[in-house]
Amino acid sequence: MPTTMRAVEITRPGGPEVLALTEQPVPQPMAGQILIEVAYAGVNRPDALQRAGAYAPPPSASPLPGLEAAGRVAAVGPGVSEWSVGDEVCALLPGGGYAEYVVTPAAHALPVPNGLGLKEAACLPETFFTVWTNVFERGGLKAGERFLVHGGSSGIGTTAIQLASAFGARVFATAGSAGKCAVCTELGAERAVNYRAEDFVEILRAEGGADLILDMVGGDYLPRNVRALADDGRLVQIAFLSGPKVELNFAQVMARRLTITGSTLRPQSDLAKARIATALRERVWPLIAAGRVAPVMDSEYPLSEAAAAHARIESSGHVGKIVLKVR
Template sequence: MRVIEIMGGHGPAEALTPAERPEPTPGPGQVRIHVQAAGVNRPDIVQREGRYPPPPDASDLLGLEIAGEIDAIGDGVTRWAVGDRVCALLGGGGYAEYAVVDARHALPIPENLDFIQAAALPETAFTVFANVFEGGGLKAGETLLIHGATSGIGVMAIQMAKAAGARVIATSRGAAKAEAARALGADISLDATTGDLLEAVKAEGGADVVLDMVGAAYAELNLNALKPGGRWVVIATLTGALAQIDLMRVMLKRVILTGSTLRSRPADEKARLAAAVEQTVWPWVASGQVRAKVEAIFPLEQAAAAHQRLEAGEHIGNIVLTL
């Protein structure tokens, strides 16, 4: 089968090289998916650079989300049949013509979505649900502050928060991205390159939940922007992981600081999360309230160009590889 390997084990985008490998065989409880499209995400870049090794039981190939058709089924799988259209969350192995996945980590593709749209859903939908709704406890009527609002995660968070009846304050870099976030449904969309972000957020009443992909540079802003009893959820640290914060203010405001990663969670926990996403988020997807915004599409063999596009930081939404 066709795959993309990292020449030398790690390196720049140019290290991504087309190669051939044997087709995998599904084991007990697994299905094999004939991949039609695969999402490209920032963790793929970090792994390619050698800073995010795959879990011990995962493929060394990049790719955390795919969409395609099931073409083989392992022992003990009862939900799926050959030919079913599914998208799935992977620990790795998505940049390939075939991928094997725990059958519990696959979800049916709604009829109104094609493979390209579906491939951009699992990583973002699972991440937002686990962090904003479970970790952050976002409720209808509350305000969610999203940094990096035009990333794939940000786009999904805007739509899911609005579908749940929450208010959204979005921050992004540049007027064009701020306008894009507004068009996606953000109630307030702020250009992080102009003005005082903290004062602008406070003028809107502050936030009940912060979804933070920036890290250290925004730590002070986040603590000050949160309402009493607010929840600060960290899912990435693009400006650094070490920050100094005033713990007395954390105590006085009763702030909850939390965060998580998705890839390293046990298989049973991912299965639980998949079931929760299917119950809560999939109806929003089926109704059209929530959609992945696919900004760029590249053939598998051009994975290097896809990574360069993502690294440039000018994209709005998701980048997808097709096979």
């Protein structure tokens, strides 16, 4: 086992150019943790927010970016019995994924699904944990309900469309071009709305309103989402790309019995994340193994080009997931 590793660090808050390839000590697994020799790391918008100084990691987490990775177990900490050295895993991480080695709670790792390689598996944890907990647990999506996801061509969006469709919901999505809308319908959306040319509020209201909306846009989408909901509908907020503040008439929320909620994944307890991992393994991993659900891949960059990967995700030109090839 080497004592040092290549890793990408955030040298200061700023744009993609502040990411630098450095040499760091290899972390050691503590009780209940595993050490993963990383093959691929997923790139996500929270990584870009952390780089910009807008999303601080928890005090106990690595300051290095990277919230998901796939690779092989290199070592196990005391008390770990479910994994052995050499097992191929993908895992949700508290941080530190942009590196050759990373530690994470053993309960946050999942086996690489049958039929997938490590590259594809690295795209699963962050988006699948987020979608499962927000759409199915917090949002309570049921078969036959009308579900709207904004940013349908993003990593979250492509995952949400597939899972909602697989569990029997009627799926609607928004995206910013005809090509991205086509991707959404190919993945299972019955209607994809080009938000640059159409009004999702009118379209959803014509269908009877959305029973559930998953939104990461925020800003002026908040009152529009309220109008697009059916009576007794639910809005789940997971990010604010257009800002968290807006004027909203809560009389509609009361009169129509609407529910507005939201969550972030990273600050949740280790136990909460372990429970999500168990649910995914039981309910979703069989769908992936059967080929009914799969990560949508956009692009791959070497670890040394993490800045280019961040520029790509912040351009919003991507469709699906971006990964860093570490080995």
